[in-house]
Amino acid sequence: MKPFDLNRPGVRPLLLLAIASALLPLWLKTPGWVGGVSALVLFSALGIGKKLPRWLLLVVVSAATVGVVFQHKGLFTRDAGLSLIVLMASFKLLELKSYRDAMLISALGFFLTFVGLLFYQSLAVALYLFLLLPLHTATVLVMHRLEGWRGLLVLAKDSGRLVLLAVPLVVLLYLFFPRLSAPLWRLPGSGVTGPTDSMTIGDVQSLVLSDELAFRVKFDGAPPPENERYWRGTVLADFDGLSWTVGMPHAPEVMEPLGPVSRYRVALEPTRLRWLYALDVPQSVDSPLQARRTWTASLLTYGFIRQRVDYRVESVLNYRLGANANADQLAPYLQLPENGNPRARQFAREQRARHPDASAFTHSLLRLIHDDNYWYSLQVPELAEDIVDDFWFNHKRGFCEHYANAVTFLLRAGGVPARVVVGYQGGDWNAFGRFLTVRHLDAHAWLEFWQEGQGWTRLDPTAAVSPARIDPSYLQRIARRDTLLTFDDWGSVIKNEAGVGDLAIIKWWQTANRWFEANIVQFNADLQRDWLEDLGLPNLSMADMVRILVFGVLSLMFVSAWFILRSRPVRDPVARIYAAFCAKLARAGVRRELHETPQDFLRRAQRAFPAERGELRAMVDSYLAQRYAETGSIRALQAQWRRLRWRRLRAL
Amino acid sequence: MLAAGSSKIAGRSRWPLFPRWWRARFFAWVERRLLAAPELRLTQREIFIFPSRGGWLFILVSLLILVGASNYQNNLGLVLAFWLCSLGVVAIFLSFRNVLGIRLRSGDPAPTFAGEVLRFPVWLDDPEGRAHAAVGISLTATIEDAWDVPTQGAVCADLRVPSVNRGWLDMPRFCLQSLAPFGWLRVWTWPKLSARALVYPAPIAPPWPLQPHGDGDGKYAQPVTGSEDFAGHRIWRQGDSLRQVDWKAYAKERGLHLRQFVAPSGDEWWFRLQELPAASGETQLSWLCYLLLEAEHKGQRYGLDLGADKFTPDQGDLHLHRCLKALALF
Secondary structure: OOOOOOOOOOHHHHHHHHHHHHHHHHHOOOOHHHHHHHHHHHHHOOOHHHHOOHHHHHHHHHHHHHHHHHHHOOOOOHHHHHHHHHHHHHHHHHHOOOHHHHHHHHHHHHHHHHHHHHHOOOHHHHHHHHHOHHHHHHHHHHHOOOOOOOOHHHHHHHHHHHHHHOHHHHHHHHHHOOOOOOOOOOOOOOOOOOOOOOEEOOHHHHHHOOOOEEEEEEEOOOOOOHHHOEEEEEEEOEEOOOEEEOOOOOOOOOEEEOOOEEEEEEEEOOOOOOEEOEEOOEEEEEOOOOEEEOOOOOEEEOOOOOOOEEEEEEEEOOEEEOOOOOHHHHHHHHOOOOOOOHHHHHHHHHHHHHOOOHHHHHHHHHHHHHHOOOEEOOOOOOOOOOHHHHHHHHHOEEOHHHHHHHHHHHHHHOOOOEEEEEEEEOOEEEOOOOEEEEEHHHEEEEEEEEEOOOEEEEEOHHHHOOHHHEOHHHHHHHHHHHHOOHHHOHHHHHHHOOOHHHOHHHHHHHHHHHHHHHHHHOOOHHHHHHHHHHOOOOOOOHHHHHHHHHHHHHHHHHHHHHHHHOOOOOOOHHHHHHHHHHHHHHHOOOOOOOOOOHHHHHHHHHHHOHHHHHHHHHHHHHHHHHHHHOOOOHHHHHHHHHHHHOOOOOOO | OOOOOHHHHHHHOOOOOOOHHHHHHHHHHHHHHOOOEOEEEOOOOOOEEEEOHHHHHHHHHHHHHHHHHHHOOOHHHHHHHHHHHHHHHHHHHHHHHHHOOOEEEEOOOOOEEOOOEEEEEEEEEOOOOOOEEEEEEEOOOOOOOEEEEOOOOEEEEEEEEEOOOOEEEEOOOOEEEEOOOOOOEEEEEOOOEOOEEEEEOOOOOOOOOOOOOOOOOOOOOOOOOOOOEEEEEEEOOOOOOHHHEOHHHHHOOOOOEEEEEEOOHHHOEEEEHHHOOOOOHHHHHHHHHHHHHHHHHOOOOEEEEOOOOEEEEEOOHHHHHHHHHHHHHO
């Protein structure tokens, strides 16, 4: 028979099924027409599609490519790439003509699984894609079986067994394979600018939309409550009318701790800047990348952060900072541009006249934000030249940096020393991994103002916006990463249905989801180190890990080689059962002599175990019938053996 | 007469990866290492394994996934990449296992005529009773035919060798290979079984017409007319021609009987090499081959005289074989 034949039963159907099922989740991530065309092409591959002339196919493929370019306005973005992969994979099935095509398509099945994993990070889809692996394996197997998918049970057993055989090696590689701490490249379209060390209105907007990881924190003790999680980055003191920059402090600010010290470790993704983030306010830092604490209580490294940096910080959440500052030191924090924003200056002076106390003054501003028609929104119209005036009196909508900018300006105009702080606020606490994840989405800007005797006090004007006036479109954009697309996150859907959440299976599923999120999706170099520490392997260097990996892989290869290659004669099932039967009797004390026929042996055994006479006779009869008379069935023998197998033989 | 030397096989094999001089060296080495035997069990000593084209593609895809997943810090992608790597490792052993332990035994090849394709039967089985999937046997490195070795059973594969010259044809070194079960790895070996097949001369019709009732002057190897008088029945014995079986009697369930004809001694056909018109030796033998076949086909008693060897007139497959063998080895 030919070693390979496309028309062998099962080859075409399995290839089609494998590709279609791998494409299914991807269709939901592409524009509607791409998914539709792809599904249609796959469907046509069952019949008419195979007969299309080559030129027509070429025309259709070109048209689809042009369509993708129009849809995504380019060919080299992430989404265009996805659409293209989906389309080309489906068209390839129309070109299934030779062994080479079939091999290519089977490899494509694995690759599409990977693409699916890139676009979905949820447990449900991951389970779906991984449960498809036996199908992809079966596709490869069926191509090289002369009988195709006849004997499907054997095929299923084979492909399932292969998936399991590979598991030990997967676990080993997962634990010890060194993880990259910084990407080698990024696709255009997923580019993230990251935080900057100046603030021009409009900068933070691009950050808010990115759910890429900024840093991860592990606390020595309990994490601070959500409203205390202000991650101090840069202190901005100089304002030129459009943007805030770092400025030059005059003297170090003295910090008096008023509460306990919070200790934690931060793993910061590369920022290409020099600022380390720490809970407000850091007391000391211990970083592999040399860093110091600046005079304004932020953390600055000596070099740019181009790779992931892992540092320890001690912070004091309750503090008094720079309380003894003199007029010289405070002067930079009162400076404003010579002119511009006249209405805001006027307004600040009036308010200050009404509230001589600095604290009362700031509170009046916050109350105004809360009570007046101020909105939290990402849809901010372009502001006029006097940005503070335009924002504060006309548009009244903006996000954190607009509020921080305006309030700092007003405070200064009212004679209160103030400065902008940029960093991050909040973060997702992961109870399973016991760490906090801060994403670029959490980027934030707030301010600090100075009071006699109290020093620098944190003030977050954005928090004063009435929750009713938070733009729903913003909420939706934040929520998009979780819930927008179909079965991306069943967990959140289920959570919304009150009452249903009590079912044990749903709870279990939610737990599984959280565990998955903490330990698989977010697994990285830090978690890897933690896991290895838990396994009793602390402080492994990269070289150690590679050594363990090589040694482990080699030994597992030896084990699997032994397992697969060991010489193990295949005996026919009848002889095997009879041998097991004899072995059982031998353990009970009646050993079959080599010259003994089954009948003789049976008589001896019956004398030894009179209680089991009938069972023993039935067993031997069944064996003899199957072996010599060729009348019994193997099933009858197996059933007989099952009855006898676990029975205790009582000798007389 | 060695039909296909190793260099010939090497020339035919299609290995894109290796240049010609390397192939020649490889086969010289194989020739020294894998000696001919009537029966051969494949051990790790004889088996080679290397990724096939599909295998390189698989490796490429796995690497792509590994690098991509590392870059995007996508742990699930990494798991997939690890799983593919592990599957690749398992595939190495399984593919190797698929060929390891096969026992090869040469069967008796049926004689054939020069210029036709000779089939050397090769019995494949496993003394331990294991199954082996899609094992191909061919003269070159491309698989043309494949066979499954069943559990506790044997399968008869055949090696097709084009025969060129008459005489003994030694079974050439051949390629046994398999891509199963994944197609990612080619597992192969170049065994040689000691078997030989007889190649009769190619039958060529002589330029004069065959005249059963000719003048019989003995100038050419003209058949002498024989009587077709029916003489009686004889019980069929092994080696008797099936053409003379009385099928009507057999249909009446009287057993296999031969219809025998009485042929007086003068009515036998004699083919004499010495009496053939002048031509090259090989051509003369081909003519004789044709005449013998024709005579057998007509159910005639015929004899062959090659000078040294003389076969008295007779008929039947066995007689024909004896005569043709004498021609083949003349």
